[in-house]
Amino acid sequence: MNLKQLALHLGLSQTTVSRALNGFPEVGERTRRRVLAAAEQFHYRPNASARKLATGRAGAIGVVFSSDRNLLLDPIFTDFLAGVAARSAESDTDVLVSSALGDEADTYRRLARAHSVDAVILSMPREEDPRVSLLHRLALPVVVHGRTESKLPYAHLDIDNEGAFRRATEMLADLGHRRIGLINGDTAFTFALHRERGWREALAARGFAVSAELGRAGQMTEESGYRFARLLLEFEAPPSALLCSSIFAALGAMRAIRDLGLAIGRDVSIVAHDDGLAAVRPETLTPALTTTFSSIRAAGARIAEIAAALAAGADPASLHEVWPVDIVFRGSTLPPPERAS
Amino acid sequence: MNLKQLALHLGLSQTTVSRALNGFPEVGERTRRRVLAAAEQFHYRPNASARKLATGRAGAIGVVFSSDRNLLLDPIFTDFLAGVAARSAESDTDVLVSSALGDEADTYRRLARAHSVDAVILSMPREEDPRVSLLHRLALPVVVHGRTESKLPYAHLDIDNEGAFRRATEMLADLGHRRIGLINGDTAFTFALHRERGWREALAARGFAVSAELGRAGQMTEESGYRFARLLLEFEAPPSALLCSSIFAALGAMRAIRDLGLAIGRDVSIVAHDDGLAAVRPETLTPALTTTFSSIRAAGARIAEIAAALAAGADPASLHEVWPVDIVFRGSTLPPPERAS
DNA sequence: TGCAAGATTCAAAGCGCTTTGACAAATTCA
DNA sequence: TGAATTTGTCAAAGCGCTTTGAATCTTGCA
Structure with missing residues (x-):
């Protein structure tokens, strides 16, 4: 059933039916109701492609699997995408997921030139990220999940990674910790850079030595969490507390602590960033993990809204948000054990 | 730059340019080369919507976040989707991710009637899954990741869950284990049902009592792995080995074993199903985990191919694959400790 | 009652592409 | 050399929708 048939059936023009369906004001109330009823009855749905062609808008936003994490x-x-998809569904927007084969820039160019999407979501930005200016040149609106250095006005939503890790570090310092290790994501990415900065600043503010060797960056996997934690804890003067950039890294760090015959919390405190994944909940671990928490799913949902606004022509310069991050205090953080130092 | 402009520039008709670009045979070789060169030069890309409208095919496949796991x-x-997206990119197909708000069936109906996609991927099917017949009625080709009971011909790709868990159970039995627990996913889903069946059959084949209480099903999270393992291990006659349906559940089970002061492998053996996630690698754990392994990413890639074939009109009845599952023997499985029993 | 203003409705023109059926040019064959 | 093919190209007709600009029908008011 297409518009033509529906119009024919109703004895109306396609124009009127289209307008009635799309809520234009110049349609009589009686007519609109008739149209709506018929559309309902025949399960009419405008053909997505035809509508896109006619309006020029794709009615879709794009998400590109960055090759960095391919x-x-x-x-x-998954959680991020679920947030995006859920909110996009509400505004009847499609979510297009693309994988960048080879050069990621090509993928964006392809999306732009084929007019497949009205806006794209850019994940895991780097401090200097050429993608932002590329998209600007391509005139493809973008909302960045995170932040990047750019003079160009670009919409973004980020969480306060710096503040979160600063406060977490301060909290550990308040408990008496002097040597606080950081197990971070790859600092090529802004979020990791910000976290490192927060950690570094908090240490500096207290006058603690900021030794580079206490800050490690890499993949946020269980294994690398384990490896880094072991490395740090086997130092002459090991840290008495560890900050982990992900729950998976924290899992690895906890394993390392145990493997070394130490107790989590009592011997080595742990704070991890929690994105709110259901698969591993920090509050159910033993001991329950102190975390900096921010739901990545909620971020996805909000980003979908921003993308929709952008697609509708909103000014990117006005679309900036930095969300505060909660610290949830649990059993994995205790004062450091008594020591000579 | 659109087709019209390109044709104008070349002094050719749109027809010829279109055909040249799409590789039709009736275009002169010289002409084709000219067209291709110009298209390259001007970065011409056909408008996706226009092409879809003209051809009637959406050039996209759909993936729906099932409400079951919403x-x-x-x-x-993520890994599954990465596989799908990567392969789809090769065949220039878009991947549309939709979230089912409320009734999932509505989402499929919407996709079908708006002709947004040429085929859909159905994940986590249940034994009796109304979605398959719904999609059949909607004439929307579907490829199921997993299997379901249905008389209708439907394409699917599954892994041999039953065989994997049967063999894993047999392997444990061969090591001398008599009481083997199962920590499974929700048996509302076929994959979990099959795994349970494999476990059950192996036990029965050896003449071991198949006590229902040794088989637990629920979410595949760390926490529920912990909970179930604890429950089982605190029995009067606890299992000496545990089969876990996911690496996360295995992580929880390992924690439970340790919390009870037992040793993984020596006191309680563990086998887990490994989907190949980078975040947690079974071979790097202590002890390294014995697993049934099948890359979910590879499955995603192959499913994208099947979906593309379906979209191109292939017969679903001919598109069935069941992949064998490897068992990778590692340190977490040892003979059971000597006991009175 | 007559007419301007407002409220509805419509026919037709795109949107940018593919594809059909016709036509001209080049080639082959008798 | 002329007819029969084959090859290469084109104009035009859609695909199903939105939107413009004009036409028609109601009202309200003088």
Whole structure:
């Protein structure tokens, strides 16, 4: 059943039916009701492609699997995407997921030139990210999940990674910790850079030595969490507390602590960033994990809204949000054990 | 730059340019080369919507976040989707991700009637899954990731869950284990049902009592793995080995074993199903985990191919695959400790 | 009652592409 | 050399929708 048939059936013009369906004001109330009823009855749905062609808008937003993480996939992406998809569904927008084969820039160019999407979501930005200016040149609106250095006005939503890790570090310092290790994501990415900065600043503010060797960055997997934690804890003067950039890394760090015959909390405190994944809940671990928490799913949902606004022509310069991050205090953080130092 | 402009520039008709670009045979070789060169030069890309409208095919496949797991998201979905997206990119097909708000059936109806996609991928099917017949009625080709009871011909790709868990159970039995627990996914889903069946059959084949209480099913999270393992291990006659349906559940089970002061492997053996996630690698754990392994990413890639074939009109009845599952023997499985029993 | 203003409705022109059926040019064959 | 093919190209007709600009029908008011 298409518009023509529906119009024919109703004895109306396609124009009127289209307008009635799309809520234009110049349609009589009686007529509108008739149209709506018939559309309902025949399960009429405008053909997506035809509508796109006529309006020029794709009615879709794009998400590109960045090649950076193409091999090493981040499980939190599911939650993020679920947030995006859920909110997009509400505004009847499609979500197009593309994988960048080879050059990621090509993928964006393809999306732009084929007019497949009205806006794209850019994940895991780097401090200097050429993608933002590329998209600007392509005139493809973008909302960045995170932040990047750019003079160009670009919409973004980020969480306060710096503040979160600063406060977490301060909290550990308040408990008496002097040597606080950081197990971070790859600092090529802005979020990791910000976290490192927060940690570094808090240490500096207290006058603690900021030794680079206490800050490690890499993949946020269980295994690398384990490896880094072991490395740090086997130092002459090991840290008495560890900050982990992901729950998976924290799992690895906890394993390392145990493997070394130490107790989590009592011997080595742990704070982890929690994105709110259902698969591993920090509050159910033993001991329950102190976390910096921010729901990545909620971020996805909000980003979908921003993308929709952008697609509708909103000014990117006005679409900036930085969400505060909660610290949830639990059993994995205790004062450091008594020591000579 | 659109087709018209390109044709104008070349002094050719739109027809010829279109045909040249799409590789039709009736275009002169010289002409074709000219057209291709110009298209390259001007970065011409056909407008996706226009092409869809003209051809009637959406050039996209759909993936629906099932409401079943909408709240409790599965991190392995990222890997699956990455596989789908990567392969789809090769065949220039879009991947549309939709979230089912409310009734999932509505989402499929919407996709079908708006002709947004040429085929859909159905994940986590149940034994009796109304979605398959719904999609059949909607004439929307479907490829099921897993299997379901249905008389209708439907394409699917599944892994041999039953065989995997049967062999894993047999392997444990061969090591001398008599009481083997199962920590499974929700048996409302076929994959979990099959795994349970494999476990059950192996036990029965050896003449071991198949006590229902040794088989537990629920979410595949760390927490529920912990809970179930604890429950089982606190029995009067606890299992000496545990089969876990996911690496996350295995992580929880390992924690439970340790919390009870037991040793993984020596006191309680563990086998887990490994989907190949990078975030948690069974071979790097202590002890390294014995697993049934099948890359969910590879499955996603192959499913994208099947979906493309379906979209191109292939007969679903001919598109069935069941992949064998490898068992990878590692340190977490040892003979059971000597006991009175 | 007559007419301007407002409320509805419509026919037709795109949107940018593919594809059909016709036509011209080049080639082959008798 | 002329007819019969084959090859290469084109104009035009859609695909199903939105939207413009004009036409028609109601009202309200003088």
